[in-house]
């Protein structure tokens with residue numbers, strides 16, 4: 001079996017990657033085991049030196065790596081290069097902070113009691129194609145700084161990126177087996193999870209993939225972190241700076257051609273300002289330049305695969321049949337889906353209920369701020385949200401009532417190495433990034449001395 005790298009803009013197949021046989025896969029698992037035995041004994045200083053070198057290798061090669069990202073999944077080149085830079089920044093962050101994050105913790109007991117953090121083995125990661133570098137370095141940098149090793153099953157359309165990341169680790173001086181990409185097919189996933197060297201599974205992907213992988217992790221008593229779908233609310237209240245909100249709304253829905261779990265998807269606007277916001281938003285979306293992702297000045301490339309564009313087209317068609325009103329866009333040709341806004345969406349509409357993974361924005365009108373929060377919470381997903389109001393205190397109060405893992409006030413929702421990231425409800429569980437992220441796959445061992 002073969003995975004193909006297909007440029008979604010030109011439709012050219014430019015690389016083919018063989019799927020590992022079970023014998024090859026077992027060898028990789030054995031290599032993980034022997035690498036872990038040594039790696040867990042290394043000092044933070046040694047790990048940090050290599051991690052900083054990795055950041056350097058990524059930055060040095062950001063042009064070439066960015067081009068690979070664009071060719072495999074279609075995002076515009078400046079976004080691809082920025083992704084490589086952000087990934088390098090995460091390597092630096094954990095190189096600088098891992099030791100402090102994992103320091104022993106002492107308890108106030110009458111005897112001496114301490115918690116220490118021990119690495120546990122190989123973290124098995126199943127990662128998506130939408131941020132093929134960032135999603136990987138986001139989990140791998142903390143895991144490896146903590147003394148674990150890792151095996152990556154990347155999405156079949158970005159195996160070139162997976163191989164490039166593995167090469168970057170080796171170039172940075174990491175021993176073989178610390179980071180391994182494994183091109184495997186779905187039926188091989190259980191044998192990896194079952195392997196004794198694998199201590200846990202981290203998955204970023206769809207709700208459906210998360211549900212089946214989490215079940216397997218449960219079956220084999222392995223910890224899992226699930227970062228799944230989202231339908232983030234972007235709440236605009238009467239006193240919001242509408243111009244700024246509409247600018248960030250455009251960015252938040254259309255970045256990466258709308259293909260991010262934390263893209264704003266439901267724009268919930270109070271009735272008094274809804275017409276004005278919708279007009280400003282539509283105007284800005286209409287100005288976006290779509291085309292060849294390698295061409296300067298282009299702001300949006302194609303969707304990553306034809307089936308994704310097909311699915312989004314069906315969701316749009318059904319939404320319109322259900323009563324939504326098209327105000328911008330709506331056309332598509334192959335993988336190129338016009339940036340689109342629909343208005344007068346309600347909670348029964350398919351574009352409200354399902355995750356829309358592409359450049360389709362929905363406007364929902366709310367009576368007031370409490371109604372807006374209720375609409376935001378009336379959803380199976382709870383990844384992130386944004387709230388726009390000039391009354392920051394009130395916005396913060398409302399933010400506390402929003403059912404999501406991250407809520408931003410007057411700002412673009414984005415992930416940041418320093419801040420825990422993850423969702424609730426069907427958006428998953430566990431956290432990446434920050435201090436909590438590095439502790440997810442550690443044995444927090446209590447030592448008690450009488």
Ligand SMILES: O=CCCC(=O)O
Pocket residue numbers: 130131259260261262414415
């Ligand atoms: O797709 C979701 C990840 C996006 C991010 O971490 O910035």
